[in-house]
Amino acid sequence: MNVKNMGPSVTFSNLHYCVQERKLCRKHGPEKYILKDVSGIMRPGMNAIMGPTGSGKTSLLDVIAGRKNPVGLKQGLVLVDGRAVTSELRLSSAYVVQDDILMGTLSVRENLLFSANLRLNPKYHSTEDKNSRVNEIIRDLGLTDCADTKIGTEFLRGVSGGERKRCSIGMELITSPSLLFLDEPTTGLDSNTANCIIQLLHKLSRTGKTVIFSIHQPRYSIFRLFDHLTLMHKGEVVYAGAAAYTLDYFTNMADNSSLANTYRQSHLCQNVLQELEHVSQSSADKIKGPDEVADYPTTFFYQLRVVCGRTVKNILRNPQTSYAQLALNIFFAVLVGLIYYQIPLTLVEGIQNRSGAFFFLIINMVFGNLSAVELFINERAIFVHENSSGYYRTSVYFLSKIFADLLPNRIIPIFLFSAIAYFMMGLKLTFEAFLCFALTMSLVSLAGVSLAFLVSASVSSFAMANVLIALPFVFMMVFGGYLVNLNSMLSWLSWVKWISIFRYGLNAVFINELSGQVFQSDTTTVPGEQLLEIQGIDYSVWGFWQNPVALLGIMLVCMALSYVQLRRINRWK
Numbered sequence: 001m002n003v004k005n006m007g008p009s010v011t012f013s014n015l016h017y018c019v020q021e022r023k024l025c026r027k028h029g030p031e032k033y034i035l036k037d038v039s040g041i042m043r044p045g046m047n048a049i050m051g052p053t054g055s056g057k058t059s060l061l062d063v064i065a066g067r068k069n070p071v072g073l074k075q076g077l078v079l080v081d082g083r084a085v086t087s088e089l090r091l092s093s094a095y096v097v098q099d100d101i102l103m104g105t106l107s108v109r110e111n112l113l114f115s116a117n118l119r120l121n122p123k124y125h126s127t128e129d130k131n132s133r134v135n136e137i138i139r140d141l142g143l144t145d146c147a148d149t150k151i152g153t154e155f156l157r158g159v160s161g162g163e164r165k166r167c168s169i170g171m172e173l174i175t176s177p178s179l180l181f182l183d184e185p186t187t188g189l190d191s192n193t194a195n196c197i198i199q200l201l202h203k204l205s206r207t208g209k210t211v212i213f214s215i216h217q218p219r220y221s222i223f224r225l226f227d228h229l230t231l232m233h234k235g236e237v238v239y240a241g242a243a244a245y246t247l248d249y250f251t252n253m254a255d256n257s258s259l260a261n262t263y264r265q266s267h268l269c270q271n272v273l274q275e276l277e278h279v280s281q282s283s284a285d286k287i288k289g290p291d292e293v294a295d296y297p298t299t300f301f302y303q304l305r306v307v308c309g310r311t312v313k314n315i316l317r318n319p320q321t322s323y324a325q326l327a328l329n330i331f332f333a334v335l336v337g338l339i340y341y342q343i344p345l346t347l348v349e350g351i352q353n354r355s356g357a358f359f360f361l362i363i364n365m366v367f368g369n370l371s372a373v374e375l376f377i378n379e380r381a382i383f384v385h386e387n388s389s390g391y392y393r394t395s396v397y398f399l400s401k402i403f404a405d406l407l408p409n410r411i412i413p414i415f416l417f418s419a420i421a422y423f424m425m426g427l428k429l430t431f432e433a434f435l436c437f438a439l440t441m442s443l444v445s446l447a448g449v450s451l452a453f454l455v456s457a458s459v460s461s462f463a464m465a466n467v468l469i470a471l472p473f474v475f476m477m478v479f480g481g482y483l484v485n486l487n488s489m490l491s492w493l494s495w496v497k498w499i500s501i502f503r504y505g506l507n508a509v510f511i512n513e514l515s516g517q518v519f520q521s522d523t524t525t526v527p528g529e530q531l532l533e534i535q536g537i538d539y540s541v542w543g544f545w546q547n548p549v550a551l552l553g554i555m556l557v558c559m560a561l562s563y564v565q566l567r568r569i570n571r572w573k
């Protein structure tokens with residue numbers, strides 16, 4: 001074993017971790033200790049944490065890895081090679097979560113390359129370096145045969161469960177971390193695949209890495225590969241020592257006291273406590289330092305390029321969000337065009353049909369964005385994992401959604417929609433009028449999407465998101481100025497009109513279409529401006545432009561709030 005590349009020793013002493021149980025009617029319930037006076041040392045090699053379900057395996061792993069909310073840590077200290085766990089240390093270690101968090105539309109190689117691009121500093125690693133590092137990992141993890149197979153989504157059959165797990169481990173091995181945490185790496189795998197995964201971890205540990213993992217009911221062939229075992233029961237340690245000594249320990253144990261008490265009085269525990277005392281004394285000066293702020297290995301713009309690249313690939317390979325959106329817009333445009341085909345410039349039919357068409361179009365633009373509430377909810381787990389593992393900044397992820405997802409997915413289909421519907425309906429035939437119409441439609445849609453983004457970034461369940469987005473949309477529609485006369489509304493209610501996307505959208509398209517046109521009946525002709533005046537709509541230049549400006553304002557405010565909400569997403573487990 002090369003001593004220079006040896007993984008660190010992780011020591012933890014006197015850990016008391018508590019959570020607040022949530023009660024139905026009260027926000028905070030009583031405190032529940034899920035780790036009680038837990039101490040131990042984990043050295044380079046295979047360190048397993050075992051115990052029955054609910055015993056605190058994952059909690060212990062998360063506290064040691066610095067992934068559990070520090071607010072719950074009532075007492076205790078975790079040191080890595082005698083140093084406090086700083087954010088820098090956290091980023092230089094690796095954590096493989098239990099659920100494989102991979103982009104399903106990308107292949108194994110593309111996922112690994114994504115990790116390499118963001119986590120290896122381009123100053124020290126050329127593109128060739130990164131490619132060869134990815135190839136090395138593919139070879140080491142036995143992924144050669146499926147390297148170019150997509151991971152798989154609900155619509156696309158991809159690699160097997162074992163291959164997914166190996167790819168997840170590979171994502172973290174890219175940086176050659178000397179400290180690797182894994183949360184139940186064999187859960188959900190068949191015994192043969194589980195064996196392969198543990199063999200792989202064993203091989204890694206033999207290169208000097210410190211591998212720490214929680215595991216459920218391993219079979220003997222797997223158990224004998226463990227160097228160190230921590231056995232948990234009801235949040236307490238009942239055994240911590242050499243895995244090979246476990247059987248002897250329990251065979252020789254007197255059965256007159258509880259497992260945790262017996263362990264506390266054993267020489268094993270006394271030796272650990274003595275060593276921990278020594279470590280904490282010798283590192284007292286180092287552990288008082290403030291948490292260092294870790295820097296990302298790549299720049300903001302580099303991250304933006306890589307993350308946007310992945311988002312675009314994901315869109316192109318996911319027919320649901322791109323082609324379906326386009327097809328739906330074309331279908332609706334043709335439908336509206338056929339229903340309101342070549343509307344005449346007449347006072348009764350012309351105005352009635354224009355009103356109906358515009359209302360229908362605006363509804364379609366706003367409600368067509370309901371699906372946007374899924375965006376951050378779908379990717380919440382992947383975002384939280386990648387963001388807290390130091391792949392990219394929150395702002396990069398957010399902007400990538402705007403540049404690579406929102407703009408092409410919403411703006412292009414809307415321009416196509418506008419072009420088809422506008423000319424089929426026979427609206428005002430000038431280039432400026434068409435541009436103003438398409439601009440209004442785009443802004444209406446973007447304002448709706450932004451509100452959906454805000455909801456999506458604020459809640460984690462689809463059911464809640466759907467309720468939260470439907471309510472403001474319906475309110476805004478009622479206050480759009482079409483279903484009810486806003487002048488006759490109760491004054492304390494009428495303020496809603498100032499935030500109604502529908503009102504701004506409808507006003508803009510009406511001014512755009514009616515001004516400069518003359519409408520005829522059998523007996524009279526009426527200029528469009530007069531009709532706007534009757535409706536109380538200001539048709540001056542500013543009267544028109546205040547609507548796109550208000551839509552832009554709603555959009556920017558919702559976007560800014562969505563970003564704030566994304567930053568506030570709970571990263572702790």
Ligand SMILES: Nc1ncnc2c1ncn2[C@@H]1O[C@H](COP(=O)(O)OP(=O)(O)OP(=O)(O)O)[C@@H](O)[C@H]1O
Nearest residue numbers: 019020021034052053054055056057058059060573
């Ligand atoms: N954030 C939390 N809020 C409330 N209870 C929690 C929280 N985190 C953990 N617990 C509780 O703490 C106990 C230990 O949970 P933990 O997930 O660590 O157990 P585990 O041994 O890993 O279980 P399993 O094998 O089923 O995953 C459980 O009773 C769990 O319900």
